[in-house]
Amino acid sequence: xxxxxxxxxxxxxxxxxxxxxxxxxxxxxxxxxxxxxxxxxxxxxxxxxxxxxxxxxxxxxxxxxxxxxxxxxxxxxxxxxxxxxxxxxxxxxxxxxxxxxxxxxxxxxxxxxxxxxxxxxxxxxxxxxxxxxxxxxxxxxxxxxxxxxxxxxxxxxxxxxxxxxxxxxxxxxxxxxxxxxxxxxxxxxxxxxxxxxxxxxxxxxxxxxxxxxxxxxxxxxxxxxxxxxxxxxxxxxxxxxxxxxxxxxxxxxxxxxxxxxxxxxxxxxxxxxxxxxxxxxxxxxxxxxxxxxxxxxxxxxxxxxxxxxxxxxxxxxxxxxxxxxxxxxxxx
Amino acid sequence: xxxxxxxxxxxxxxxxxxxxxxxxxxxxxxxxxxxxxxxxxxxxxxxxxxxxxxxxxxxxxxxxxxxxxxxxxxxxxxxxxxxxxxxxxxxxxxxxxxxxxxxxxxxxxxxxxxxxxxxxxxxxxxxxxxxxxxxxxxxxxxxxxxxxxxxxxxxxxxxxxxxxxxxxxxxxxxxxxxxxxxxxxxxxxxxxxxxxxxxxxxxxxxxxxxxxxxxxxxxxxxxxxxxxxxxxxxxxxxxxxxxxxxxxxxxxxxxxxxxxxxxxxxxxxxxxxxxxxxxxxxxxxxxxxxxxxxxxxxxxxxxxxxxxxxxxxxxxxxxxxxxxxxxxxxxx
Numbered sequence: 001x002x003x004x005x006x007x008x009x010x011x012x013x014x015x016x017x018x019x020x021x022x023x024x025x026x027x028x029x030x031x032x033x034x035x036x037x038x039x040x041x042x043x044x045x046x047x048x049x050x051x052x053x054x055x056x057x058x059x060x061x062x063x064x065x066x067x068x069x070x071x072x073x074x075x076x077x078x079x080x081x082x083x084x085x086x087x088x089x090x091x092x093x094x095x096x097x098x099x100x101x102x103x104x105x106x107x108x109x110x111x112x113x114x115x116x117x118x119x120x121x122x123x124x125x126x127x128x129x130x131x132x133x134x135x136x137x138x139x140x141x142x143x144x145x146x147x148x149x150x151x152x153x154x155x156x157x158x159x160x161x162x163x164x165x166x167x168x169x170x171x172x173x174x175x176x177x178x179x180x181x182x183x184x185x186x187x188x189x190x191x192x193x194x195x196x197x198x199x200x201x202x203x204x205x206x207x208x209x210x211x212x213x214x215x216x217x218x219x220x221x222x223x224x225x226x227x228x229x230x231x232x233x234x235x236x237x238x239x240x241x242x243x244x245x246x247x248x249x250x251x252x253x254x255x256x257x258x259x260x261x262x263x264x265x266x267x268x269x270x271x272x273x274x275x276x277x278x279x280x281x282x283x284x285x286x287x288x289x290x291x292x293x294x295x296x297x298x299x300x301x302x303x304x305x306x307x308x309x310x311x312x313x314x315x316x317x318x319x320x321x322x323x324x325x326x327x328x329x330x331x332x
Numbered sequence: 333x334x335x336x337x338x339x340x341x342x343x344x345x346x347x348x349x350x351x352x353x354x355x356x357x358x359x360x361x362x363x364x365x366x367x368x369x370x371x372x373x374x375x376x377x378x379x380x381x382x383x384x385x386x387x388x389x390x391x392x393x394x395x396x397x398x399x400x401x402x403x404x405x406x407x408x409x410x411x412x413x414x415x416x417x418x419x420x421x422x423x424x425x426x427x428x429x430x431x432x433x434x435x436x437x438x439x440x441x442x443x444x445x446x447x448x449x450x451x452x453x454x455x456x457x458x459x460x461x462x463x464x465x466x467x468x469x470x471x472x473x474x475x476x477x478x479x480x481x482x483x484x485x486x487x488x489x490x491x492x493x494x495x496x497x498x499x500x501x502x503x504x505x506x507x508x509x510x511x512x513x514x515x516x517x518x519x520x521x522x523x524x525x526x527x528x529x530x531x532x533x534x535x536x537x538x539x540x541x542x543x544x545x546x547x548x549x550x551x552x553x554x555x556x557x558x559x560x561x562x563x564x565x566x567x568x569x570x571x572x573x574x575x576x577x578x579x580x581x582x583x584x585x586x587x588x589x590x591x592x593x594x595x596x597x598x599x600x601x602x603x604x605x606x607x608x609x610x611x612x613x614x615x616x617x618x619x620x621x622x623x624x625x626x627x628x629x630x631x632x633x634x635x636x637x638x639x640x641x642x643x644x645x646x647x648x649x650x651x652x653x654x655x656x657x658x659x660x661x662x663x664x
């Protein structure tokens with residue numbers, strides 16, 4: 001993916017020289033244009049949905065936590081992710097890895113994630129951990145994902161962007177800011193895609209719900225990280241299941257890059273995609289987890305593909321969602 | 333710590349038989365009474381504050397993230413934690429481990445944490461990760477910390493309780509509830525100890541700030557997990573730096589167990605401790621991280637102890653805070 005003429009240099013590129021660091025919002029916008037895609041693939045390897053050939057014998061119990069993870073299981077998780085990546089890389093913007101699905105296997109699971117990030121360091125990876133803690137602790141999390149001084153001393157989970165929870169306020173996010181000023185990105189939860197997100201997020205503070213206040217704060221904090229594309233490397237998460245929330249968020253946060261989970265299995269619709277974008281049809285990327293990686297099992301393509309054909313099913317689904325979004329929004 | 337006559341059976345005890353599972357609030361209350369202590373020791377191994385003997389050579393650079401962690405570094409982190417535990421176990425309720433300080437070393441760091449939890453499974457451990465995600469993902473996190481079906485199939489990061497972020501609402505916490513109905517605990521962030529916690533948490537929804545609404549929700553959800561002690565295994569986090577917040581929280585959440593970080597280096601005072609407790613002087617435990625584990629460097633005992641004497645300094649500080657709290661609140 002490293003192209004001398006192209007804009008995106010990614011994690012591999014950032015090592016070349018400090019002066020060549022490119023704002024994350026510009027990187028992702030460039031990728032959207034080159035791939036003609038707004039699709040992010042969510043790698044949530046819940047292996048109980050994986051094809052049987054990757055669940056043989058002991059792998060069948062992979063859904064249960066275990067202190068030990070056999071080489072067979074490690075191989076299966078890696079193989080599953082690798083084949084999804086291989087099948088979708090040319091038509092998607094990048095990948096969102098959900099840390100929980102690796103953390104549930106402890107250090108062995110995290111090791112699989114490290115290998116995955118390292119072997120695909122030329123691709124764009126968003127680490128979805130929704131972290132957020134007091135300053136000193138957030139500093140340690142930022143160390144885990146964003147340091148890349150040299151080959152000898154880099155973060156174990158080096159990635160391009162993370163998701164963060166802003167409930168603790170500005171000083172919990174600040175340790176990430178110095179990296180956003182370089183080439184990294186972060187998406188702070190505003191309105192999440194789950195059914196009970198309204199328990200707290202919809203409560204009204206004055207005229208506006210909590211999530212609009214969160215969006216306003218993030219927009220303000222993100223002013224320092226706005227790229228040439230007009231969007232900030234400090235972005236927001238707004239669930240596709242709540243397009244009316246996206247309209248309210250866009251009003252107070254016109255420059256925020258928005259990561260949109262929830263189209264497909266969770267119930268969000270491509271036809272509502274405009275609400276999440278800026279006036280230029282950019283500024284939003286759409287994450288598909290189960291709808292792509294388990295397309296052999298869930299959704300409109302399940303009937304056409306048997307389990308062993310999961311990688312092809314993922315490609316067909318990714319292409320379908322790419323086209324659906326482009327139909328509504330135009331090619332990026 | 334397993335005593336046939338005692339109440340606390342902990343992680344080791346929970347394996348004995350399902351019928352012997354003891355509510356987490358009852359476990360921790362029993363420990364408070366037996367240890368005559370409300371002190372939790374926060375294990376945040378930021379090794380740059382550790383004594384030089386644990387930083388020799390390459391270990392000095394431990395503050396920077398690194399993909400590889402040498403055996404020397406792993407040894408130093410474990411040795412540091414082990415010596416703190418050894419010096420404080422008899423006068424404290426248990427330990428809170430901050431996942432970030434392990435995660436910054438990736439899988440190798442998490443492996444150290446796994447070893448620590450395994451080797452001390454008879455002690456009470458709270459895993460401080462402030463996790464919170466949509467249902468399917470929270471299920472994977474719960475798998476990581478709370479499954480303990482048998483010796484062959486248990487969670488890699490098996491612990492007694494976790495901290496959670498409730499920004500996503502009830503369905504993000506629900507995957508943990510089935511474990512709270514057994515012998516596990518969870519503390520949901522209400523008002524955090526950091527300076528900018530008010531950015532979102534203090535905003536007013538009607539008459540009450542966000543953190544009071546969060547506390548009210550958690551109190552309601554926690555009704556199913558109230559133990560014989562009168563407190564619920566679904567608790568709250570309220571920072572010691574905001575005692576007036578604690579009074580407001582206690583009013584709407586009288587049965588919530590409260591985990592209180594922030595006395596000492598962060599600025600909270602033992603004299604304000606009553607605000608966090610119930611009328612019986614129970615219902616709250618107080619976490620000390622830097623104020624105990626780096627007592628050789630920060631706080632009133634730094635002058636009396638040189639770096640190599642860190643474990644003794646930790647014991648002196650733990651004893652001091654135990655007595656200070658008991659002076660204000662009476663022995664638990």
